[in-house]
Amino acid sequence: xxxxxxxxxxxxxxxxxxxxxxxxxxxxxxxxxxxxxxxxxxxxxxxxxxxxxxxxxxxxxxxxxxxxxxxxxxxxxxxxxxxxxxxxxxxxxxxxxxxxxxxxxxxxxxxxxxxxxxxxx
Amino acid sequence: xxxxxxxxxxxxxxxxxxxxxxxxxxxxxxxxxxxxxxxxxxxxxxxxxxxxxxxxxxxxxxxxxxxxxxxxxxxxxxxxxxxxxxxxxxxxxxxxxxxxxxxxxxxxxxxxxxxxxxxxx
DNA sequence: TTTCATAGTATACATTTGGAAACTTACTAG
DNA sequence: CTAGTAAGTTTCCAAATGTATACTATGAAA
Numbered sequence: 371x372x373x374x375x376x377x378x379x380x381x382x383x384x385x386x387x388x389x390x391x392x393x394x395x396x397x398x399x400x401x402x403x404x405x406x407x408x409x410x411x412x413x414x415x416x417x418x419x420x421x422x423x424x425x426x427x428x429x430x431x432x433x434x435x436x437x438x439x440x441x442x443x444x445x446x447x448x449x450x451x452x453x454x455x456x457x458x459x460x461x462x463x464x465x466x467x468x469x470x471x472x473x474x475x476x477x478x479x480x481x482x483x484x485x486x487x488x489x490x491x
Numbered sequence: 492x493x494x495x496x497x498x499x500x501x502x503x504x505x506x507x508x509x510x511x512x513x514x515x516x517x518x519x520x521x522x523x524x525x526x527x528x529x530x531x532x533x534x535x536x537x538x539x540x541x542x543x544x545x546x547x548x549x550x551x552x553x554x555x556x557x558x559x560x561x562x563x564x565x566x567x568x569x570x571x572x573x574x575x576x577x578x579x580x581x582x583x584x585x586x587x588x589x590x591x592x593x594x595x596x597x598x599x600x601x602x603x604x605x606x607x608x609x610x611x612x
Numbered sequence: 613t614t615t616c617a618t619a620g621t622a623t624a625c626a627t628t629t630g631g632a633a634a635c636t637t638a639c640t641a642g
Numbered sequence: 643c644t645a646g647t648a649a650g651t652t653t654c655c656a657a658a659t660g661t662a663t664a665c666t667a668t669g670a671a672a
Contacts, residue, residue, distance in 0.1 A: 374537050379517055379585055382592035387508065389659075396500055408619050416495050419661060424620060445669050446618035456595050463587040464500055470584060471503035474577050510630080529649050540631055545650060566639045567648035 385433055386460065390418060390426050395435065396464050398453050400487055405439065405450035427451060435460065506554055507581065511539055511547050516556065517585050519574050521608055526560070526571035548572060556581065 374380050386392060397414045398406055406414075412423055430436040435457035441448040495501050507513060518535045519527055527535075533544055551557040556578035562569040 378589050378592040380514060381597045382588045383513060392504060393501060420620060449619060460591055463584060463591060466584040466587050467503040468500050470581055471499040476502045541650060570649060
């Protein structure tokens, strides 16, 4: 018999539906550099606490949305995070959210690009 | 100064990011009838409790994703829910999730249609 | 020697969600 | 009178999640 848990959408939401996950994804996408450091992400997402960010990044690494590189030859140690292909392809979900959010105005002006790497809105 | 809370994506996730919201949306979309009754939705989403469903439907009505009609001439009372235009247009987000979920296989076979109104996967 | 920075971890606590189960109201059917 | 149904509500509890604050290691700089 059919169960909810077999539903693709259900499974997907289960993977990416937690608070911050998609916002971290978007933050990693922004800017011109592929890799971002822990504190860069943290500062971009102002309200996130290191505990939560650290937790989410680990989950995201595990399900292969994010790839982590550690360079311990640096002092202080240098950790970098980037989107994987799988993670990058999730951006279309974020873009649809943005498109929808802009259309059903929530006080924001449209920058014109749902795929803009620069604007913050 | 710029705050996270002004971000369109952030605001959108805040509105629709809670557990069950998108699944209820999808459930309302399924089938041939525009309107669905409380217990139909509940049965479609097996694991949802009436408390949670009731709560989500109210939130969704408030932000105008869902339209509710009550016909109290019926016995027992008849409540029906349908997607609004605003709600319907959120389905593209769900569709992108489905597309992504199918591409990065999670054990499901593709039905071929991300917009299928019938299949459960 | 004290301070600073990075990239977190640890601890304690508060708040938010969600879930299970029983209960409610109104009317109808047997 | 009892049972049943629809559409929830209520209560209580557990788990997930978030927050604040402090702390860690390492080495460089002042």
